[in-house]
Amino acid sequence: MTLDPILATLIVVAIWFLVFVCLHIAGLRSGHDNAQWLVRSYAACSAATLVCVVALSMWRDSGQALLLSLLIAMLSSTCLFVLYVPAVYTILTSLSVATLILLRRGGGRMPESSLYERFATRGIIQRRLCVLVGAGYLVQGAGGFSLTPRGRAFARGFAFMKRLWCLEPGG
Amino acid sequence: MTLIYFGCVIVSVLTWFTTSVDLGFLARPLLIEPGWLDFSLMLFFLTAAFFGGVLQLYNLADRGFSLRILIDVEKTDSHPIDADWLIVNYGGGKGLTWMYEKRIEGLLATKLVDRKAENIELTSKGERAADVFLAVRRFLRLEPQS
Numbered sequence: 001m002t003l004d005p006i007l008a009t010l011i012v013v014a015i016w017f018l019v020f021v022c023l024h025i026a027g028l029r030s031g032h033d034n035a036q037w038l039v040r041s042y043a044a045c046s047a048a049t050l051v052c053v054v055a056l057s058m059w060r061d062s063g064q065a066l067l068l069s070l071l072i073a074m075l076s077s078t079c080l081f082v083l084y085v086p087a088v089y090t091i092l093t094s095l096s097v098a099t100l101i102l103l104r105r106g107g108g109r110m111p112e113s114s115l116y117e118r119f120a121t122r123g124i125i126q127r128r129l130c131v132l133v134g135a136g137y138l139v140q141g142a143g144g145f146s147l148t149p150r151g152r153a154f155a156r157g158f159a160f161m162k163r164l165w166c167l168e169p170g171g
Numbered sequence: 172m173t174l175i176y177f178g179c180v181i182v183s184v185l186t187w188f189t190t191s192v193d194l195g196f197l198a199r200p201l202l203i204e205p206g207w208l209d210f211s212l213m214l215f216f217l218t219a220a221f222f223g224g225v226l227q228l229y230n231l232a233d234r235g236f237s238l239r240i241l242i243d244v245e246k247t248d249s250h251p252i253d254a255d256w257l258i259v260n261y262g263g264g265k266g267l268t269w270m271y272e273k274r275i276e277g278l279l280a281t282k283l284v285d286r287k288a289e290n291i292e293l294t295s296k297g298e299r300a301a302d303v304f305l306a307v308r309r310f311l312r313l314e315p316q317s
Contacts, residue, residue, distance in 0.1 A: 004204065004205070004208070006203050006204075006208060006212075007208060025310075025311065028311045028312070028313070029310075029311055029312045031312075063200065064198055064200035064201050065200040065201075067201075068200065068201050068203070072203070072212070075216060076212075076215070076216075078219075079215065079216060079219030079220070079223065080219070081223075082219060082223030082224055082227070083219055083222065083223040085223075086223065086227045086230075091304060091307050091308060091311075092313070093236075095236065095271070095274050096274045096277060096278055096283075097304050099274065099275070099278065099284075100278070100283060100284075100293065100297055100300055100301040100304060101301055101304055101305055101308070101314075103284065103291065103292075103293045103297070103301065104293060104298065104301035104302065104305060108292060108293040108298060109287075109290050109291070109292040109293070110290065110291055111289050111290055111291075112275070112286070112289060112290065112291050113289070115271070115275070115291055116268065116271055119271050119274070120267045120268050120270065120271035121267075122254045122255065122258060124267075125240075125254040125257045125258060125261075125267065126254045128236060128237055128240060129240070129254060129257075131237065132237055132240065132241065137237075137241055138241075138244070141251055143250075143251035144251030144252050144253040144256070145244065145251055145252055145253065146244065146249060146250075146251045146252070147241065147244050147245055147249075151241050151244070151245075152245055154238075154241060155238075155241035155242045155244070155245035156245060158231070158232055158235070158238050158241075158242060159242050159245065161228065161232045162232045162233075162242075165229060165232060165233075167232055167233050
């Protein structure tokens with residue numbers, strides 16, 4: 001019995017994506033920088049996926065069939081990635097999640113003012129500004145923080161998107 | 172958003188069933204067989220593009236904290252800013268308190284927390300969610316191990 005080429009491709013994608021998730025989790029557990037580690041481990045696993053798909057197809061398919069397998073591999077891997085990343089970032093950075101966790105640690109109930117003192121503070125902003133500097137979107141000078149060209153392009157792109165969706169100014 | 176998604180699914184399914192497999196021009200090696208695999212992949216790609224793509228972009232544009240900081244800085248015409256400026260001017264002049272109020276309102280709307288007098292209290296749904304988040308964060312060694 002021979003396995004369907006596309007089904008075989010999907011199995012390869014699933015295996016390498018699982019390897020990526022394990023690598024990413026191992027990196028987080030050992031204290032690697034999340035964003036860098038995420039991109040590097042995914043890039044390595046994507047490359048491995050494509051190599052495996054080519055190797056698997058070489059003795060059986062060529063030309064258009066190989067092209068289809070590669071296309072399906074890239075698409076499915078990218079789809080899994082775009083579903084995985086938001087879930088990770090929600091757990092890592094969401095203020096709503098942090099609020100739920102703080103409430104749980106505090107016995108399930110806290111005065112609303114305490115939550116504001118914890119989450120609507122200078123410290124939260126300062127930490128986020130440092131993350132943005134680290135990611136290359138902001139640069140810190142003598143007068144304060146200003147945008148890098150990359151940060152400006154990003155901000156303009158999303159400002160346009162907000163206008164397109166008629167979203168209110170806030171975030 | 173969910174309605175839009177289901178609308179897209181219905182249109183895609185109808186299109187899939189009413190068009191020929193090769194769309195009239197695709198070569199045989201470019202067709203995915205068997206048909207159920209082609210259909211499942213179509214639904215998977217659509218779902219990922221919607222929930223991982225469009226919906227995430229929408230959420231980011233609507234609620235992204237870091238993104239909003241970048242947009243606020245961009246609006247200052249290259250004047251450097253600091254944390255104190257952002258506390259007052261975050262979110263197009265709404266301020267940081269408003270930002271957190273929006274999060275609390277979101278948690279109240281999804282019934283993860285309840286407001287009781289001066290307190291915010293976890294609901295049973297909120298407790299379950301918090302337990303899951305805590306377990307994941309502990310597993311990732313992002314929380315103190317207990």
